[in-house]
Amino acid sequence: MPVNLSQHSSKLPRQIFDNIFAFSPNRETLGGTSYFISEKSGNILIDCPIWDPTTQDFLVSQGGVHWLFITHRNGIGKKVKEMQQFFNCKVVIQEQEAYLLPEITVTSFQEELPLDSHGFALWTPGFSPGSSCFYYNLFGGILFTGRHLLLNQNGEIRPLQTAKTFHWPRQLNSLKKLIARFNSESLTYICPGANTGFLRGVGYVNDAYNKLSHLQLDSLS
Numbered sequence: 001m002p003v004n005l006s007q008h009s010s011k012l013p014r015q016i017f018d019n020i021f022a023f024s025p026n027r028e029t030l031g032g033t034s035y036f037i038s039e040k041s042g043n044i045l046i047d048c049p050i051w052d053p054t055t056q057d058f059l060v061s062q063g064g065v066h067w068l069f070i071t072h073r074n075g076i077g078k079k080v081k082e083m084q085q086f087f088n089c090k091v092v093i094q095e096q097e098a099y100l101l102p103e104i105t106v107t108s109f110q111e112e113l114p115l116d117s118h119g120f121a122l123w124t125p126g127f128s129p130g131s132s133c134f135y136y137n138l139f140g141g142i143l144f145t146g147r148h149l150l151l152n153q154n155g156e157i158r159p160l161q162t163a164k165t166f167h168w169p170r171q172l173n174s175l176k177k178l179i180a181r182f183n184s185e186s187l188t189y190i191c192p193g194a195n196t197g198f199l200r201g202v203g204y205v206n207d208a209y210n211k212l213s214h215l216q217l218d219s220l221s
Helices: 053-061 080-087 095-100 168-181 208-213
Strands: 014-017 020-022 035-037 044-046 067-069 090-094 106-109 112-116 119-123 132-136 142-146 189-192
Touching (some): 067 080, 090 095, 090 119, 095 106, 106 112, 168 208
Parallel strands (some): 044 067, 067 090, 090 106
Antiparallel strands (some): 020 035, 112 119, 119 132, 132 142
């Protein structure tokens, strides 16, 4: 179930669900937000948080990291190699961006890759060639979107075309595939990988599927 964020210190990752935490934005990843999922079958870290003693101590206290899933090229921190060596974790990235980690042993995938019984990586190209999301099937379904879907200044979740966008029509097509893949019962929340200040302290976007399915995609083309 969702957690009241006001009970947690901003110096540590914020607990946003019973077993899910959000880190503070990381300057090394252009203000990206990393997430941690505590799982009995193996803890999952989504994108790179600030790599400092506070982060290390927290992750150790949670039992370490089994998977480090990188949603897109800007989610790669400067300490991926150190993180992999520290936790002996598997680094997962879509195959088109695996070349960006030449000194890292990576687990790459093409379309989809299950990480455990509760979640899988899903290729959603557009923002970057290997842009991907992570779907987690508990709590009514949570989609960790990296920069594929972000909040605008009005707090609305949508694809945002920026100077760094690789291929805008592909990004819109990836969104259409997500809408076709899920429904209001399987996708309740979205946790974006940046612009999290526009969440205004809530920690996630709720009623996620309905908000996506009511986007006027033709007006975004």
